[in-house]
Amino acid sequence: MRIGVVSDTHGSVDHTRPAIRMLESLEVEVVLHCGDIGSAELVEMFAPWPTHFVFGNCDYDQAELRRAIEAAGQTCHELFGDIELAGVRIALLHSHDRGAFRSAIQSGDYALVCYGHTHIAAADKQGDTLVLNPGALYRADRHTIAVVELPTVEATHVGVS
Numbered sequence: 749m750r751i752g753v754v755s756d757t758h759g760s761v762d763h764t765r766p767a768i769r770m771l772e773s774l775e776v777e778v779v780l781h782c783g784d785i786g787s788a789e790l791v792e793m794f795a796p797w798p799t800h801f802v803f804g805n806c807d808y809d810q811a812e813l814r815r816a817i818e819a820a821g822q823t824c825h826e827l828f829g830d831i832e833l834a835g836v837r838i839a840l841l842h843s844h845d846r847g848a849f850r851s852a853i854q855s856g857d858y859a860l861v862c863y864g865h866t867h868i869a870a871a872d873k874q875g876d877t878l879v880l881n882p883g884a885l886y887r888a889d890r891h892t893i894a895v896v897e898l899p900t901v902e903a904t905h906v907g908v909s
Contacts, residue, residue, distance in 0.1 A: 749834040752776035752797070753894040753903075755842075755864030756884035758806060759786025761793065763885045767893050767908045768793050774895055774906070778833060782864030782882065783807065783842030788816035795820060802829050804842035804864060828852075834898035836860060843881075853879055859901050862894075869894070869905045878903060 752771040757764045771779060779797045783804025791801070791813065799822045803810050810826075817824040825831075828848060829840030836859045839852040843863035852861050853874050861879045869883030869892045878901050883892030891908045 749778070749898040750774065750776050751833060751896050751898060752779045753782065753862050753880060753882040753896060754779065754885060755782035755862075755882050756784045756804070756867055756886055756888070757781070757786055757790050758784050758886040759790055760886045761787075761789060763891060764790055764793055767885050767891070768796075770893060770906060770908050772796065776895065780829075780831070780838070780840050780862050782840060782862050783844075784864060784886075785813055786886075788812055791816040791820050791822065794822065798822070800825060800829050800831055800840055802840050802842055803827055805844040836898045836901060838862060853877055860896065871903050871905070 779799040781801045783802045784806045801817050802825045814824045831838045839858040839861045843849040843865040867884035867888045870881040872879045880903050882894035885891050892905045894903050894905050896903045
């Protein structure tokens, strides 16, 4: 199974549109959004896939975003998602709550921890856990997303322009 991971869209339709095209070309089956969604309009762009969303520190109107996510038939996990795909347990969060972020990594419960907030693409192995930031689609020197192959948990960052 191939999943797409995005973060920090901050409501920017213009920056997100190329990422949507890239996700389509990479034939992902599911998308994870690591927070700072930014607008209800942006949620609709992920309609081609089952998409899991968490809120970030800049998602000020969470009630509006929650309604948009639910209306689109997608999944809103609020601040923390505990997801299982292809037999792989995944934590999904924005990481602005450093305690929750550290706890998810250190728990050993997750093969993959996906996070945003820093606007910097990163993939670090901590024990048996891959800690993955897809980078950002807004306010970043280079706009990136990540693609993860499951169940092997192999991640690749992809530049988006």
